[in-house]
Amino acid sequence: MNLRAALRAAEVHLKLQVVNPLAYLGTIIFPVAMTGIGLVLLAPGGHGSRITYAALGGGLVGLYGVAYTDAGFSINSERWTGTLEQLIGCPTALSVIVLGKVAASLLYGLVAVLVSLTLAFAAFHRLLAVVDAVPFIVSFLLTIFALFALCMAMAPVFPMARWVFTIVNGLELTVYLLCGFMFPTGQLPGWVQAISALLPPTWTIRSLYAATGQPVGHDYARWWLIAIALSVIYLAISIVVFRIVEVRSRMSGQLALA
Amino acid sequence: MMHLRLFLHGCLLQYRALFNWASPLGYATYKVLVPVTQVIFFTQLGIFATGRGNSIYFAVGNALQLTAINGLYGVVMTVGNERRYGTLPFLLASPANRLVTFLGRALFHILDGVSSVLISFVIAAVLFGLNFAHSNLLLLAGCILLISATTSGLGLMFGSLSLIMRDVLTIANFGFYLVMVFCGIDFAVNRLPAWGQAISFALPMTRGVQAAREAVNGAGLHDVAGLLLGEVVVGAVYVVLGYALFRWLENRARLGGMQEAY
Numbered sequence: 001m002n003l004r005a006a007l008r009a010a011e012v013h014l015k016l017q018v019v020n021p022l023a024y025l026g027t028i029i030f031p032v033a034m035t036g037i038g039l040v041l042l043a044p045g046g047h048g049s050r051i052t053y054a055a056l057g058g059g060l061v062g063l064y065g066v067a068y069t070d071a072g073f074s075i076n077s078e079r080w081t082g083t084l085e086q087l088i089g090c091p092t093a094l095s096v097i098v099l100g101k102v103a104a105s106l107l108y109g110l111v112a113v114l115v116s117l118t119l120a121f122a123a124f125h126r127l128l129a130v131v132d133a134v135p136f137i138v139s140f141l142l143t144i145f146a147l148f149a150l151c152m153a154m155a156p157v158f159p160m161a162r163w164v165f166t167i168v169n170g171l172e173l174t175v176y177l178l179c180g181f182m183f184p185t186g187q188l189p190g191w192v193q194a195i196s197a198l199l200p201p202t203w204t205i206r207s208l209y210a211a212t213g214q215p216v217g218h219d220y221a222r223w224w225l226i227a228i229a230l231s232v233i234y235l236a237i238s239i240v241v242f243r244i245v246e247v248r249s250r251m252s253g254q255l256a257l258a
Numbered sequence: 259m260m261h262l263r264l265f266l267h268g269c270l271l272q273y274r275a276l277f278n279w280a281s282p283l284g285y286a287t288y289k290v291l292v293p294v295t296q297v298i299f300f301t302q303l304g305i306f307a308t309g310r311g312n313s314i315y316f317a318v319g320n321a322l323q324l325t326a327i328n329g330l331y332g333v334v335m336t337v338g339n340e341r342r343y344g345t346l347p348f349l350l351a352s353p354a355n356r357l358v359t360f361l362g363r364a365l366f367h368i369l370d371g372v373s374s375v376l377i378s379f380v381i382a383a384v385l386f387g388l389n390f391a392h393s394n395l396l397l398l399a400g401c402i403l404l405i406s407a408t409t410s411g412l413g414l415m416f417g418s419l420s421l422i423m424r425d426v427l428t429i430a431n432f433g434f435y436l437v438m439v440f441c442g443i444d445f446a447v448n449r450l451p452a453w454g455q456a457i458s459f460a461l462p463m464t465r466g467v468q469a470a471r472e473a474v475n476g477a478g479l480h481d482v483a484g485l486l487l488g489e490v491v492v493g494a495v496y497v498v499l500g501y502a503l504f505r506w507l508e509n510r511a512r513l514g515g516m517q518e519a520y
Binding site: 020021022025029030033036037038040041042050053161163164166167169170171172173174176177182183184187188 | 285298299428435439450
């Protein structure tokens with residue numbers, strides 16, 4: 001029953017996004033802007049191999065941006081349209097519905113990666129240099145899983161109060177910064193790297209760039225294991241926090257006023 | 259005097275209404291968090307691409323670009339939300355002076371935009387060693403105020419468009435990415451192709467950012483007068499275009515009773 005509810009939530013969410021101009025902005029315009037800036041900066045000066053950070057990084061930024069914004073914005077939209085109370089009140093757990101929404105967002109967010117790679121090829125005549133195909137594919141799939149876990153962990157805070165979205169929206173660039181979406185985390189200060197290490201996408205993105213020949217090491221197995229372990233922890237935290245938020249909302253009856 | 263007081267009070271209310279749902283903590287966090295993350299992210303990207311020696315270039319550019327958060331998001335939403343929350347018919351039916359009402363939507367956002375730049379400069383000074391010892395501070399302050407005002411001019415024009423387009427956020431986001439890519443924030447405008455440079459010089463902020471960079475390096479007013487004049491002209495063009503569009507749409511809506519029909 002939960003699977004069916006999640007699938008229906010994903011289906012409805014996808015249909016809503018087809019007619020939502022903001023979704024096109026996130027999957028096309030935003031990755032184009034980020035990839036474009038990255039390519040202009042990284043293309044000259046003999047940094048040929050670094051182009052990957054723009055060509056792939058711009059797309060990953062778009063992918064996460066779409067999934068993360070949708071996770072939060074869709075809950076805020078439910079609030080604005082007066083359907084959040086019904087979602088909390090229905091027998092299906094809120095986490096199941098949000099799971100469907102986030103999964104759907106990640107699915108259509110993949111368009112951002114394609115847009116980014118197309119821009120790199122069409123405008124800058126750059127191709128992604130995949131050195132190790134298998135690690136690349138595994139790393140990419142794990143990146144999607146890690147982003148899913150991160151979005152699910154952040155999603156429960158959105159129903160708490162209207163203003164939460166404002167704060168968490170400001171954290172979007174922080175994730176790009178900490179996880180090394182467009183440059184290696186190795187150039188960040190040590191204490192920042194310690195925080196980066198707690199985020200699952202940091203490890204999968206590192207392995208993704210390693211598979212394209214970037215000099216960040218080749219310790220794939222360890223990186224993947226850490227990413228999987230962290231993702232599972234994030235998902236477990238997410239389930240607990242979702243439950244707390246649901247119980248609290250039902251007890252206080254002040255969801256619309258939060 | 260009373261008119262001025264009413265005007266300022268109206269401007270303040272419009273500004274506060276935009277953040278009516280935010281707690282003081284939420285507003286303060288957003289006010290600090292966004293500048294910090296934007297400046298650090300793009301400066302780190304710049305360091306990765308060009309080396310640590312160029313970090314100031316990226317920090318200054320991105321600090322100045324933050325005026326677009328107020329000038330575009332803030333102003334566009336202040337205008338566009340009238341329709342979203344059903345107050346547009348009341349506004350259009352009121353006898354208030356249209357030009358004052360229109361320009362009043364930008365006033366506090368211009369000042370707030372300046373404060374974002376100042377916060378970012380502090381961050382850039384602490385983290386990347388931005389040094390104002392040789393800067394022309396008065397000129398720099400003028401440049402920041404001008405950039406904030408001209409970007410709000412673009413915001414007013416996009417805001418008018420939001421009267422006939424449903425999705426206010428899409429318009430604001432599009433404008434934000436436009437200035438981020440084309441206005442010489444992370445790389446010099448001459449790195450863009452010819453068509454990109456044409457867009458660049460048709461946008462506010464391009465000349466202002468260039469002038470502000472020179473002011474940081476100690477240039478005098480006579481060195482950047484041409485750039486500043488160009489920035490004023492571009493900003494004024496957008497305000498006039500936006501106001502003309504606002505009035506045209508208002509008249510059209512009045513004739514057909516279609517204030518909220520788009």
